[in-house]
Amino acid sequence: MKRIDLIIPHERLHEVNDLLRKHQVGGLTVYDVKGRGRAKHEPVAIGRGVMRYIPEFGSRTKIEVVVSDLNSKSIIEDVLKLISTGAASDGKVFVYDVAEAYDIGSKEQGEKSI
Amino acid sequence: MKRIDLIIPHERLHEVNDLLRKHQVGGLTVYDVKGRGRAKHEPVAIGRGVMRYIPEFGSRTKIEVVVSDLNSKSIIEDVLKLISTGAASDGKVFVYDVAEAYDIGSKEQGEKSI
Amino acid sequence: MKRIDLIIPHERLHEVNDLLRKHQVGGLTVYDVKGRGRAKHEPVAIGRGVMRYIPEFGSRTKIEVVVSDLNSKSIIEDVLKLISTGAASDGKVFVYDVAEAYDIGSKEQGEKSI
Amino acid sequence: MPIDSGDTSWMLISTGLVLLMIPALGFFEAGLIRSKNALSVLMQTFSGLAILSVLWFVIGFTLVYSPPSGGIIGGLNWTFFNGVPVNKSLDYAPTIPGVTFATYQMMFAVITPLLITGAFAERMKWSAFVVFIIAWSIFIYYPLAHWVWGRGWLAHMGVFDFAGGIVIHTSAGMGAIAAALVLGRRRNFGPDIMVPHNIPLAVIGATMLWLGWFGFNAGSALASGSLAGNTLLVSQIASATSAIVWIGLSWRRSKKPSTTAVINGAIAGLAGVTPASGFISAQNSFFLGIVLGFASYYGILLLKEHLKIDDVLDVGSVHGITGIVGSLAIGLVASVVINPAGPNGLFYGNFAQLGIQALGVAVAAALGFGGTIIIMKVINKVIGLRVKEEEEEIGLDITQHAERSYVE
């Protein structure tokens, strides 16, 4: 199994979730994170609206989804297709190996569990 | 070393923490996450209490704990035993390999560090 | 590629970020987490300020940064050098292997993407 | 009559209470929408307070209240409040300083257009908002207020409106529906964009609104004393009964009565009783509150669930439908025993009043609805009404105001 991490702008969560649903993933987990990458972030007002500044970190959504090795490739391709606009702020994908997985309720293990 | 991810309902955190304490894990890290898996989530009121709706994502607690390869198995078994009620919403366990670990204060490395 | 997880007190984020910038990492992701490890946490007032108690979990910052295998070692060394004060509460470093990485905007893959 | 210190005390504090309602509206709305747009409504209500106060000072008060008037619009004697007496009263309110009457009415002129923020929330451009509230004041509120309260033609026909059911809630409520129709629905309109992001904040807003409404309604007696005392009681009872109806309906519908229901029920009761509050007895208010509760609850179901009009905070129902009900109620249950300066309603032997009230309501509804459509369409042509799609996704707070509500 693989775990795919998608770090994207908040407003794309909806679309990506729909896409993952189409790929029939068993579930996913969402985090609110801050981060910096290649893009400039939105400036915010500081000092009573007198000054303005670009914060070091932007606010992003991170999605974790554990999928079978088989599906991993096609999901990533589809995600890239769906949300890549070519902009630096589009986000990142990181993939990790999963050693094992269990569903707590059914006590199933491995690919059946996800 | 292994890292075990437990994604569970908030209200089980207490129990699981107690269990992990019994297994003498060196520490653990807790995240507030949203997610969807197999279960239906609690409906919430919307539109001034006139309507009701089941949100796409439920609110869950994720626990990350890094343990030695040796202990990993028995911890997972005990967690399954402790909190599995057979319900779809019981949660998930994902396990990953840890390449290396350090304690920043003592600069210890490997299993001694955790 | 490696992913380095740094779990540190909030107030060190600034310094660590500066350090990582010097190592020219492509980006990083920050989480607000709760956790327990080796240290005692700060007591907080409860029961209308009449009582006091040390909470089970402290509030910590977790930084995730994906770097090339090559840089990983030296970054960790520098982090340990920078923020280790010898105290139990200094934090932890965990390292994982990254199977693959993509930049969504440029669709670059592997080390180029990070 | 000389200035009365007790009456003036009550009007000074009532002015403060209505002032409080203006940002309170913002808290109420901000808590019930998504966090990424929360500041935009706070910005709109707070800025609106500044902008519309000055507009009233410069031109509004004189257009509404200054003689001479042919019944259509007031004169220009009191621009910049010039000539509004400090040490003497105006005959609208003979026991308080003229400036106090004018300042009290300022708060009404400020809050009315801002009620409509609840309809166009989460998608309107800031610049369009600024133009909108100014235009709406000049073309809709000032004339209508003049007609009913400034001794204009509706007043001459015998239309009564104690604290603003016709002038305020009907016009703004119908304006809200119009605004929602012209702007169109929010992106991804549907249940998952309707989850309130901070209900305690909304309850803070509702609390300030309830308190402020005592100044809004009982202050409209323009003096302390029995009429103010009865008006306050009448407002309290209608609010409470309407809230109970909402608790009951949301309990029945889902087994789990919600906080957002009870606060909405209370606001609906307060809005609806407003026009009648100075003319009716507490007993009649008890029944009116029940009617208002049902009307506003099912009004939302009709407009939002069935017609799918995206009036975000249901201003059309909570203020509009209730304002209409309350204004018509005058024609039924008003009594000169309560207020000798008011009318009798049907139940007290005056068959004419209901029709007269209906005329007032019809005029306000037509002007509020039609006028809003025209204003919105013109703004849309000239500078555009709605933010871009991606701005709506990111949220108005960042894209219009470079701010986030909460950090860390």
Added chain:
Amino acid sequence: MPIDSGDTSWMLISTGLVLLMIPALGFFEAGLIRSKNALSVLMQTFSGLAILSVLWFVIGFTLVYSPPSGGIIGGLNWTFFNGVPVNKSLDYAPTIPGVTFATYQMMFAVITPLLITGAFAERMKWSAFVVFIIAWSIFIYYPLAHWVWGRGWLAHMGVFDFAGGIVIHTSAGMGAIAAALVLGRRRNFGPDIMVPHNIPLAVIGATMLWLGWFGFNAGSALASGSLAGNTLLVSQIASATSAIVWIGLSWRRSKKPSTTAVINGAIAGLAGVTPASGFISAQNSFFLGIVLGFASYYGILLLKEHLKIDDVLDVGSVHGITGIVGSLAIGLVASVVINPAGPNGLFYGNFAQLGIQALGVAVAAALGFGGTIIIMKVINKVIGLRVKEEEEEIGLDITQHAERSYVE
């Protein structure tokens, strides 16, 4: 006497100020408990405002204040406020409209049972709550208020209670302890469920409570003027000194004085000075405030830490113990120089008053404690008091009201 515009102004705004305290109680409590139950207390206080207002309107006012009375309970002349004069006063408050007196007293009848929400927070069923506050009003508050304020038997015996130390704080405070005992402790009772989730929200509540208390205490003069002025000062001083004591005690105990301590100290001072506020001098209030600070602080240690009674927000100490201390203080330091309509206390030569006050306190404590136990046990039998274990774990907000305070 004719209606006085100045007195009426003060009573109208005092009514508003006490209204404000009702949701304020909710903010105060919500901020100090866990986030998963925050809405449940907001729901209880806000719904309670609606429900108990109507109950007072329908039956409460008449049972408390209407003649004829054998001293046990009032008559039924004023059901639905029928016959309560709008243009004339009642002899309870001869310079304000009768309806204004009745509305002002409404707010007291609303807030008293709701004080007990602080004791049963985080585990009581919504339906049980609704039944509880209605029963508590009818069987405890209305009789007791009649006995002391409605010219009932305790008043005849000479018991004094200016703004509600016996009628309100003793009865609700002892009721709180009883409720906590009947319900039992929260699951996992211990320090880690006692961490406040949103202290700024609690401070907002405390702020509104402090402000509102001016209307609660100084409004109980039922007129503007010297008595109201002195009462406001007395309240301010007791609140401030009690808060300072709390700062000092929490500073000494832990080196780090906390915000929750200072707001609790202030509320304790305000609650405790309430019964005495219209009878004592500011100088005596200074000392009373100090006593109240110590009594409430150590009261919490006793009840919560030692006896482990899970009165979640320490209503038993912050309202109950302080209410008893303040009610007895009348017997010590009241003076007819301050209020000719009140008694002298021990220090001013009247040895009898302290015993009389003790009788009043004893009656209120017994009725509050015993009555609450009976009501709770009956409710438990019939519909159940407490939510299921898993509901308590998940939280009342979701399980009782299908809502979350904060989203995203």
Added chain:
Amino acid sequence: MPIDSGDTSWMLISTGLVLLMIPALGFFEAGLIRSKNALSVLMQTFSGLAILSVLWFVIGFTLVYSPPSGGIIGGLNWTFFNGVPVNKSLDYAPTIPGVTFATYQMMFAVITPLLITGAFAERMKWSAFVVFIIAWSIFIYYPLAHWVWGRGWLAHMGVFDFAGGIVIHTSAGMGAIAAALVLGRRRNFGPDIMVPHNIPLAVIGATMLWLGWFGFNAGSALASGSLAGNTLLVSQIASATSAIVWIGLSWRRSKKPSTTAVINGAIAGLAGVTPASGFISAQNSFFLGIVLGFASYYGILLLKEHLKIDDVLDVGSVHGITGIVGSLAIGLVASVVINPAGPNGLFYGNFAQLGIQALGVAVAAALGFGGTIIIMKVINKVIGLRVKEEEEEIGLDITQHAERSYVE
């Protein structure tokens, strides 16, 4: 003169309104700073309310207002408010109870030193704070208030200050700059520590401040009636125009006008109009508000951006510079037509007043600035002013008060 019920009503509620401003200041500040220090300012304002109320009661009132006085400081007749009349008035305010005058002035004495919390936020030790506000009251506020309001030497020279531009805003504003200079900048001073953590909370504070200011300014008429009515209007107009200037400037500078700008603009207008509010016409207030908006906006740029003085909440500009402008404005646009007890300004033919006002301002600025430096330096020597570096990193909430604002 007999006590007037209407005047007393207004002064009772005005007292409550100024009370409200004290914690409101805390909400305003807390929302605009970092979450880890939010409670520390709430703690400071709420504790300050308790401590300084008692200090005023014990010694402050008598030092400021009691005869006999050689013009330098008041007598000791009224320590612990002994002898302050309950049933009679003082000649400062002939139609309200003496205790009400004293309680109303208490609120001013409380809020003034607390304004400076905005300058030393996020780095001052709790213990140093406690000592500071007490010393500042005794050595700066009480003398200055005596000189201007207690019939001291500045009053004899003809200095006017209606509601506290010299006594309050100039002294606290200059004190703020001094405090910021002595303490030094926060660690990592720069834009990324200046992001507000909870803007809705700041807007709640600003709302309460605006409302409270009606009591602050219009209450300073010490009676209900025309002067209070005009003062309220004047305050509203200055606040609104200043806020509009801020909206405009922040719109121009960045295309995205921000909520923090509009609330700051409003507060700047209110602070600046304070000294003049009882002496000028609404028309002049319109222009004054515009000047205040520009002065405060560019004042922040000067002090914070250019001079890099870390006056965290810009008290030096928003209160100090505006207080100076407003105090001088009396010398220009005051008119005896508005207030016969006040002066005429330059535009009304009195050339002397501007110089007299400048003297008053200079004295207050010198005392506020110099006195603060001395007090801070002494405290620094004896117990230390600033928390340790790591405590500043962790935040004052945990390190000084063992609390976190938000949990979970």
